[in-house]
Every structure is written in C-alpha cells, then in structure tokens.
Amino acid sequence: MLKDKIKSLAQAYKKEVIANRRHLHANPELSFKEFKTAEFVEGKLREIGISEIEKKATTGWSALIKGKNPEKKVVALRADMDALPIIEANDVPYKSQNPGVMHACGHDAHTASLLGAAKILNEVKDQFEGTIKLIFQPGEELVPGGASLMIKDKVLENPRPNAILGQHVMPMIPAGKVGFRPGLYMASTDELYITVTGKGGHGAMPETFIDPVLIASHMIVALQQIVSRVANPKIPSVLSFGRVEALGATNVIPNEVKIQGTFRTLDEAWRAKAHEKMLQIAQGIVEGMGGRLDFEIRKGYPFLKNEPELTARSMEAAREYLGEENVLDLDIWMAAEDFAFFSQEIDGCFYRLGTRNEARGIVSGVHTPTFDIEEDALEIGAGLMAWLAVSELAKG
C-alpha cells in the first residue's frame, strides 16, 4: 500500500530531514534575504533528482514532480523559508550562527519537511497520477509577504494547482499530533501608524498649548468602539495599540504623540469598512479637540479560510495516516499568515504540526528566543505532507 510505503520512507529519511532542519536552523536568513537558504534548497532538490525547478520572486522556488498522467490534477505543497530578527537563547548544537537572526517560527522545519516530502514523492511517482508542485517561498514574516510576490511571479500558473496545502509548526500541540480547521481560520492584519499633532508647552499653562497626549488618550479609547459597537459581533475583530510615544516630561507637553497598533478580522468587506470608520472616529476626535491627525493604515495579509471540503478530505487522510486520536480540531486564531494569499486564489488547507514536548522542556511559543521544536515531529512533517498530497490527487 502506498500509505505504508510513504510511512516507511518517512522513517528512513527522518535523520536527513532533521539534519537539513539543523543546517537551516544554524544558518537563518531574514525575510527576502534567503539567498543561502534558496541555494541549499536548490541543491537538495537537484540531489533528489528533481529537474523541473524554476526560480520565483528572487529567493523562492517552484518545482514539479510528475506522476503518471501528469495533466490529471495538480496539488501544490508550500513551505516558507525566512527567519526572524531575534537573538536565539537556546543552547543547542544547531544554535543560530547568524547573530540576531533566528528561526523562531519554525520555517526551518517547514522547509526541511517539504524537502523530505519531495524526496518521498519523487521516489513513489510511478504510484500516483497527477503532478505535485513544490513551492518554497521567501518572506512570510514581512509585508507584503513572499506569497504575494510568488503569485505575481506566476507560481500558481503553468500548471495551475487545483489545491494547495501548507503546514505550520505549533508548540501548543504535542509532537505526534496535527490540527486542522475547516473554514475561517486566521485573521487579516493591518498595521496602524498614527501621529497626533498638537502644540507643546509648559505643563503648568494648559491655556497656551494643545495637548496631543490628552487627545491621543481620548482617541485610543474611542477607537475601541470599532470592536465593541461597530463590528458585527459574529465577525471576530481585534484592535490593539502596542506603542504610544509622547516624549514630554512631568512638566513638558510635547508637540506630538506617535501611536502604533494592529487591526485584525476575518471578513474582507468589514475590514475595508473598519478602515473607513477608524479614520472617521479618529479625525472627529482629534480635530474636534484642536489637533491634527495623520493616520496611515498599512495593509497586511488577508484573512485565511481553509476550503471546507479540501480540509475535510485532508483531515480524513490525516486520520488514516496518524490515527483518529492524533488529528485535532483547531479554533480560530487571530494571528496572520501569508499563506492566505494562496488560499484567496485557489482552494487551500493550512494545518498545524504539533511540535511540543513538555518532558524535554520544548514549550516556548513561536517568535520567542527560546522557541524550539521536538524534532521527532519532522517524520510526520515530511511523511504526512507527502501522504496528504497523493491522497488529494487520488480523490480528484
């Protein structure tokens, strides 16, 4: 049976997948600067014997593995390759050798897993019908998102995939398990940059200045009405301000206050309306109090919806591969992920690979200096991905 063949190959290649992950982990590169990573990936693809490789978006790759009857159906598998500007605090043999840069989101594991899946799929390509498209993308962590650039560079054409699957490590799920969510899963994200300008002065003489600190305070409170009074309560929305900068003193009122925040939701029409409403409320308050407003919204990734039927099929295949008890249902998560650009274009399924191991203290969240993964999970990372791809090809 093909499933057992894939399982035994995943077991046989586990060591290599771990070694690749360690190499990538020790040599992390920031978003859109994944030059050595891309070189490494290309070398491994050629070593596997995959020759149809095409460079995309400067540091990305698309590659094809053709089974029998390659025109029948195309399934894409995606991995991201970039790291984060974080100083690694783990004391491990594969610790980052690039100071200040760290694979703290597990993209090393995604890339190594997809290389492993590619090796497995290439070896069984006479046992499935259709084509697998491998997508190694740059810059997931940085707007405008490598996925959007890969799409601009026609990664979803020639041939156009019928479906795309992506996996992401999750330190909340124990290694050995995976998680899925059909339908709405992750949020759109927009960055907010606001400057409130008033007129500074001596703190003892309020009649002579326009206080941007007080104006900004009212504005921040009022903007929360976007979530509590304007949003449809059935559509999740989050508005958070994480940075407020007013460089005055006990007795000095500054000229301006700078504020940064994030707005997240799960509906594109509401997202656009919320942008308008935020500007309107902020403008009313700031100008009504005599200040001047500069409000910039930098649009990030769209919301991520997992196509329900594709996701149901993938969950079924995952249960066959891992057993019922190892496939979990996930809740909505208000973080963002640029895989959403792909799933806005074609049917997509973005699922989670459990990487937690409490016994070994591997519990830190992504984007933290102590993030790490239980590497045993990489056997599933590579094997399950290969299995999901051939299962989806067979079901088409």
Ligand SMILES: [Zn+2]
């Ligand atoms: Zn991340």
Ligand SMILES: [Zn+2]
């Ligand atoms: Zn990530």
